[in-house]
Amino acid sequence: MTKFLPTLATLAALAALMPAAAQPAAAAEPVLLIHGGAGTLRAADMSADDRAAYEAALHAALEAGWRVLESGGSALDAVTAAIVPMEDSPLFNAGRGAVFTADGRNELDASIMDGATRQAGAVGAVRWVRNPVLLARRVMEASPHVFLAGEGAIEFAIDQGLELKPSSWFRTERRWQQLQHAILQGALPIEPDQGRFGTVGAVALDAGGRLAAATSTGGTTAKRWGRLGDVPVIGAGTWADTGCAVSATGDGEYFIRAAAAHAICARMSLGGDTPAAAASGVLEEIRALGGLGGVIVLDGAGRYSLSFSTEGMYRGRADAAGREVAIFAGEEP
Numbered sequence: 001m002t003k004f005l006p007t008l009a010t011l012a013a014l015a016a017l018m019p020a021a022a023q024p025a026a027a028a029e030p031v032l033l034i035h036g037g038a039g040t041l042r043a044a045d046m047s048a049d050d051r052a053a054y055e056a057a058l059h060a061a062l063e064a065g066w067r068v069l070e071s072g073g074s075a076l077d078a079v080t081a082a083i084v085p086m087e088d089s090p091l092f093n094a095g096r097g098a099v100f101t102a103d104g105r106n107e108l109d110a111s112i113m114d115g116a117t118r119q120a121g122a123v124g125a126v127r128w129v130r131n132p133v134l135l136a137r138r139v140m141e142a143s144p145h146v147f148l149a150g151e152g153a154i155e156f157a158i159d160q161g162l163e164l165k166p167s168s169w170f171r172t173e174r175r176w177q178q179l180q181h182a183i184l185q186g187a188l189p190i191e192p193d194q195g196r197f198g199t200v201g202a203v204a205l206d207a208g209g210r211l212a213a214a215t216s217t218g219g220t221t222a223k224r225w226g227r228l229g230d231v232p233v234i235g236a237g238t239w240a241d242t243g244c245a246v247s248a249t250g251d252g253e254y255f256i257r258a259a260a261a262h263a264i265c266a267r268m269s270l271g272g273d274t275p276a277a278a279a280s281g282v283l284e285e286i287r288a289l290g291g292l293g294g295v296i297v298l299d300g301a302g303r304y305s306l307s308f309s310t311e312g313m314y315r316g317r318a319d320a321a322g323r324e325v326a327i328f329a330g331e332e333p
């Protein structure tokens with residue numbers, strides 16, 4: 001029997017037949033983008049102190065993620081590291097400081113995706129889990145599943161030894177007052193485009209050319225309990241593959257119906273769109289359906305877009321040149 005001994009030429013021919021996803025990514029200049037939600041907010045309505053607090057929180061998230069990328073860490077670790085401090089900050093609608101459901105609870109959604117392997121993890125409607133993004137990552141890495149919700153997800157968090165916090169940890173007076181305001185307006189649960197702002201997200205490109213994305217939220221103020229938005233729906237609020245990573249924020253129901261994050265990457269890979277063109281195309285599609293919001297988009301060459309159809313989006317970018325944050329339209333980045 002003749003043994004098949006591959007020559008270098010055959011190996012090269014076999015490598016050429018491998019799908020792009022299986023080929024090692026090229027070296028890249030690392031980039032990290034973050035957002036802290038998009039919504040109706042005018043510069044004139046924001047005090048200097050509030051602005052400084054948000055900017056400091058965005059910088060802290062950028063620093064945490066950038067430290068990972070700078071030391072040669074993975075895009076996956078960078079997006080995780082960037083999200084955790086924003087979940088712990090009471091300023092954002094994720095983890096601590098999440099909005100309340102119509103019946104006065106905090107129900108948290110999060111997801112994460114590794115572009116290089118196309119592995120993904122998501123959790124929906126979880127309570128008491130301090131960092132839902134860490135739970136989404138455990139779902140991805142320590143379970144055979146992609147998406148866990150409700151009690152089963154909380155039980156999995158306990159099994160995994162993740163930190164739980166009492167309800168009081170998540171409660172902030174500001175979010176509680178937003179719920180009271182919604183109650184006074186009547187008609188609960190309210191429309192999804194009211195009373196949110198503050199979902200957090202991150203996308204990163206690491207030195208090995210790998211992309212990742214993650215998003216975390218408390219959802220929408222006075223939502224019906226059990227409601228899941230776009231954030232934990234892979235392809236809607238979060239997507240990463242070998243050429244593109246996206247994290248979204250906005251009217252979740254519309255982002256689901258547009259398969260927003262995946263649609264942006266498909267426009268780039270199939271249609272040759274730039275990140276900016278793909279982002280504005282999908283945001284327009286969502287606007288036509290009746291929704292508003294924003295996205296952060298990054299490709300494998302480090303080209304990016306931080307786009308929104310609202311008046312503002314908390315956002316930031318880190319690369320070798322430095323760290324920048326912005327809130328309103330017309331500001332860099």
Ligand code: ASP
Nearest residue numbers: 196199219229249250252
């Ligand atoms: N997209 C989130 C949701 O619908 C909310 C937001 O991003 O502001 O749950």
